Amino acid sequence: MTRFLSPKSAVRGVTSVALVLGAALLLSACSGGGPANDEKSADATTVTITDNHGKVEVPVNPKTVVALDNTSFDTLSAWDVDLAAVPKGVMGSVWPEYTDDEKVIDVGNHREPNLEAIVAAQPDLIIGGYRFGDYYDEIKKQNPQAVVIEIAPREGEDVFAELERQTEILGQIFDREDDAKALNDKLEAAMADAKTAYNGTDTVMAVNTSAGKIGYIAPETGRALGPVFPALGWVPALEVEGGTSNHKGDDISVEAIADSNPDWIVALDRDAAFAVEDREAGSAPATELISNAEALKNVTAVKDGHIVILDANFYLTEGIQAYTELFKQLGTAFSAK
Amino acid sequence: MSTLASTVEEPPRLKQRWWPLATAILVVASLLVASIAIGVYDITADDFGGELVWITRVPRTLALVLAGAALATSGLVMQMLTQNRFVDATTSGTTEWAALGLLLSALLLPDLGLVGKMVVASCFAFVGAMLFMLILNRVVIRTTLVVPLIGIMLGAVVSAATTFIAAQFNLLQMLGTWFMGSFTAVTRGRYEVLWVVAIVTLLVFLLADRITVAGLGKDVATSVGLNYRAILYSGTALVAIAAGVTVVVVGFLPLLGLVVPNIVSMIRGDHVRANLPWVALGGIALVTVCDIIGRVIIRPFEVPVSMVLGLVGAVVFITLLLRRQRG
Numbered sequence: 001m002t003r004f005l006s007p008k009s010a011v012r013g014v015t016s017v018a019l020v021l022g023a024a025l026l027l028s029a030c031s032g033g034g035p036a037n038d039e040k041s042a043d044a045t046t047v048t049i050t051d052n053h054g055k056v057e058v059p060v061n062p063k064t065v066v067a068l069d070n071t072s073f074d075t076l077s078a079w080d081v082d083l084a085a086v087p088k089g090v091m092g093s094v095w096p097e098y099t100d101d102e103k104v105i106d107v108g109n110h111r112e113p114n115l116e117a118i119v120a121a122q123p124d125l126i127i128g129g130y131r132f133g134d135y136y137d138e139i140k141k142q143n144p145q146a147v148v149i150e151i152a153p154r155e156g157e158d159v160f161a162e163l164e165r166q167t168e169i170l171g172q173i174f175d176r177e178d179d180a181k182a183l184n185d186k187l188e189a190a191m192a193d194a195k196t197a198y199n200g201t202d203t204v205m206a207v208n209t210s211a212g213k214i215g216y217i218a219p220e221t222g223r224a225l226g227p228v229f230p231a232l233g234w235v236p237a238l239e240v241e242g243g244t245s246n247h248k249g250d251d252i253s254v255e256a257i258a259d260s261n262p263d264w265i266v267a268l269d270r271d272a273a274f275a276v277e278d279r280e281a282g283s284a285p286a287t288e289l290i291s292n293a294e295a296l297k298n299v300t301a302v303k304d305g306h307i308v309i310l311d312a313n314f315y316l317t318e319g320i321q322a323y324t325e326l327f328k329q330l331g332t333a334f335s336a337k
Numbered sequence: 338m339s340t341l342a343s344t345v346e347e348p349p350r351l352k353q354r355w356w357p358l359a360t361a362i363l364v365v366a367s368l369l370v371a372s373i374a375i376g377v378y379d380i381t382a383d384d385f386g387g388e389l390v391w392i393t394r395v396p397r398t399l400a401l402v403l404a405g406a407a408l409a410t411s412g413l414v415m416q417m418l419t420q421n422r423f424v425d426a427t428t429s430g431t432t433e434w435a436a437l438g439l440l441l442s443a444l445l446l447p448d449l450g451l452v453g454k455m456v457v458a459s460c461f462a463f464v465g466a467m468l469f470m471l472i473l474n475r476v477v478i479r480t481t482l483v484v485p486l487i488g489i490m491l492g493a494v495v496s497a498a499t500t501f502i503a504a505q506f507n508l509l510q511m512l513g514t515w516f517m518g519s520f521t522a523v524t525r526g527r528y529e530v531l532w533v534v535a536i537v538t539l540l541v542f543l544l545a546d547r548i549t550v551a552g553l554g555k556d557v558a559t560s561v562g563l564n565y566r567a568i569l570y571s572g573t574a575l576v577a578i579a580a581g582v583t584v585v586v587v588g589f590l591p592l593l594g595l596v597v598p599n600i601v602s603m604i605r606g607d608h609v610r611a612n613l614p615w616v617a618l619g620g621i622a623l624v625t626v627c628d629i630i631g632r633v634i635i636r637p638f639e640v641p642v643s644m645v646l647g648l649v650g651a652v653v654f655i656t657l658l659l660r661r662q663r664g
Contacts, residue, residue: 013534055583057535075434089504089507090507092507109504111504111509112504199505210510210514210515211511211515212518212522212527213514213522214522215514216638236348238637249472250635250638250639251521251638251639251641252392252521252638252639253376253377253521253632253637253639254393254524255376255377255378255389255393256378256637257636258378258385258389259377259378259379259637260637270510270511270514287534293524294524294525294526295389295393295524298385329573
């Protein structure tokens with residue numbers, strides 16, 4: 001065998017081995033080398049994480065990954081994780097590197113998923129849950145060779161702590177713990193800024209808009225914006241007595257909004273992602289719907305221009321980056337008055 | 338034929354005729370006043386309250402009147418033309434066709450204004466209603482139940498297509514909100530197109546006698562010198578416009594056109610012309626009551642009128658079915 005090895009390549013081989021060894025030493029030295037570190041060290045092949053169902057052993061840097069959870073795509077995309085299959089039906093045009101790549105198999109959308117597409121991808125790791133939560137058992141049964149995890153924010157838990165937990169777990173799996181920590185720090189910083197920007201007394205109403213109608217998003221429990229209320233200490237302009245999860249997106253008349261007279265209106269525009277290119281820059285149906293409503297012209301939020309419209313793709317992303325951006329946006333808006 | 342009917346029926350009614358109708362008008366009027374009075378904002382609190390009456394309360398109440406009257410009377414027309422009591426825009430698939438038209442116009446012609454969308458929706462509704470009539474003509478067994486079943490099946494097929502298209506373009510959520518019959522979003526500037534259906538209601542009144550005759554069947558109608566086809570087409574067109582316009586402005590209002598004419602004919606017997614004002618008033622009353630219920634039960638939020646109407650309508654529909662089965 002040595003016959004075929006030229007002196008030059010032998011030298012290269014030795015140096016690279018030395019480099020790797022050195023790097024490993026350095027890494028273990030840096031991280032302090034506790035007993036817990038064994039399962040995470042650079043040459044470990046698996047890591048034990050706790051997902052929404054319990055402890056799972058996951059291969060580190062798994063070769064073939066399928067992701068179904070929208071809240072994970074931003075992180076995976078930022079870390080250049082290749083995905084074998086994704087639900088293109090619920091990804092809009094936010095992650096073209098996955099949706100436009102024909103080699104990435106399409107699982108469809110969660111209402112009519114093509115679960116066999118996952119089997120066809122022969123994945124080592126499946127990041128399921130969120131919209132695909134209902135299919136957990138089925139996916140697990142169909143893919144015995146794969147590790148199936150669900151790490152999306154759990155119902156009833158603090159969304160932001162949950163997003164940090166998710167990012168941490170992804171960091172462990174893809175060996176990007178520093179990047180994960182950076183993401184978590186950014187979220188916390190943006191949250192702190194947004195909290196400082198809020199004066200503590202202004203009343204806020206969160207709404208969603210769709211098809212020309214305004215829906216009410218309940219503080220704490222409502223979709224997307226609900227958790228922001230307790231996180232930033234917002235005073236709700238209108239509170240539901242007794243009801244918690246019942247009124248997530250109720251019909252609300254413009255009169256009721258006028259009556260509660262919020263100082264701020266924050267709106268999730270569910271149609272914003274629709275036909276964006278057809279619309280003039282800066283205009284959104286939600287802005288028009290709220291600012292142009294005759295019945296709302298005396299509302300403080302409208303008079304002062306205190307209307308914040310969420311990013312058009314927020315209802316698709318919803319991950320830690322999306323919330324970080326949202327908090328930044330809120331921080332800027334609330335401090336600009 | 339119609340003169341015969343009126344000579345037979347009218348004399349005993351003449352004396353008491355205006356009393357019940359006047360009472361009914363009074364009842365409906367007070368419902369409308371209640372509709373204007375009920376709302377979240379205290380309209381007596383400040384100057385803006387008075388303004389708000391014209392911005393939200395009056396338009397909403399007018400929309401209830403227009404939609405209620407048009408859908409109830411067009412339900413009656415549909416029942417006459419198909420000679421079946423269980424047919425209206427919702428049980429013949431007509432509203433589903435209108436919805437498909439609306440979705441397609443929004444997708445393919447996004448710049449089309451509200452009026453354009455209404456035209457497209459109404460055209461689709463017309464095609465759907467005509468298709469329903471065509472299929473009915475070819476069906477041999479036309480029992481009371483088979484006819485609406487055909488319509489409901491047709492509607493299901495069309496709405497499956499609509500849902501599929503919406504799913505392809507990620508519009509499912511929007512579709513749900515869009516077609517959920519609700520007067521919540523009705524304010525000044527956003528309901529005026531509904532006046533079109535006032536014309537529809539008026540035309541139904543004018544054509545009432547001819548529609549009655551057409552309702553006796555093609556042979557009878559032709560033998561008394563009526564242009565059966567013309568009446569069939571214009572009646573269907575009226576139904577289609579009523580369905581198309583209301584779907585675009587407020588969404589689906591299920592069973593309204595079915596329940597009201599049936600209740601009226603149960604109480605008063607069959608006489609289209611004499612029943613028409615009752616049907617119109619009944620439609621207004623039913624949709625207004627349902628809307629008020631929807632506004633009150635989870636204040637300050639609202640339950641869409643279609644939900645209340647669906648519930649009330651289903652109960653009445655089933656009661657009617659059972660009664661007729663026994664009789």
